[in-house]
Amino acid sequence: MKIVLQNLTKKFPSRNRKSHEDVVAVGDFTFEIPDGKLIGLLGPSGCGKSTTLNLICGLIKPTSGKIFFGDNDVTELPPENRGVGMVFQNYALYPHLTVKQNILFPLENLKGKDKLSKTEMESRALEAARLVQIDDLMERKPSELSGGQQQRVAIARALVKMPHVLLLDEPLSNLDARLRLQTREEIRKIQRKTKITTIFVTHDQEEAMSISDMIVVMKDGIVQQIGKPQEVYDNPVNLFVAKFLGTPPINAFDGKIENQTLYVGEDAVMDAKGVLDQEVAVGIRPEGFILQENGPLCCKLNRVEVMGRDISIVSTHGAFTGTAIRSIVDAEHSRHATGEYVHFALKPKKVLVFNKETQERIYINGNQHT
């Protein structure tokens, strides 16, 4: 099922005595989610992710804008008629019910023409349980399950009504690191198998990047960018998106464009033909550095960390805006990383330039400065 969001906006009244302006939790969100895809909705805490999901499932009504499932306008439809499965951030299972009873629960409340016979319900519950591989745990109580198993029960409970749309709000946040990794792969598999249009909310960029067909990056209720994970990583539209994606994060420097040349601090690093003189922020991805004896970017060397095939060079620079520059380079070139300073050449595609004031991307068609 295709989902269309049309100028979707949700404002909450301000509770702040000093400012009476409404909080724009979601502002003018327009997006057509293609049928059968997994969309990662990504952004820092408070940016409007949960509000967006709650609007789509109908738990809250938009201040303005519309939501369509396929060609049907569902904006005024109550949640139970939308055919949506939802897993909440705190996916509370009913502690006194068994796994099976938990999964059956949404089916038992079906009314009228949707009402199912007991055998139908049981077979649907078993099918959902099989999908998430908990069919051998049906008689247990939630307290007898691990965190990962409880998580799967919550997903099975969302799947059992065979929803057209699956909404997952930070579904992995209660799991430890290894289980998170494993469970996210499983969510991906289940999504591929069922082809249910799915929105997966997370504040963890790596999680979103790894399993999504497309990601949506939000900030303060406003969509910043939508695209395939790699496209957004390679071509962020502004400094916020550039900083939000990638581990280790992008290295941000103060710089300028002067006489068609890009400077990081006082180091002339690249040509910037045809670009007006201006103050800029320069973001360099960790993989964008090349150790080179006469490279144009000169940094003070702190230490070298060996990571096997690659090494991580930790250094500083007068124009750097964070605490330590992290660059990942081929271990073969480590002989250049000795002494007080290191010199880097830069890979042009990994150097992203932003206007200092607006933080919007400036496209420079640069080669290395010679």
Ligand code: ADP
């Ligand atoms: P996220 O899920 O990305 O962390 P939310 O969607 O929960 O963010 O919240 C977005 C913004 O809307 C926040 O500033 C939050 O404080 C505000 N907000 C969310 N729900 C309500 C509500 N029921 N009443 C007032 N403000 C709310």
Ligand code: MG
């Ligand atoms: Mg949330």
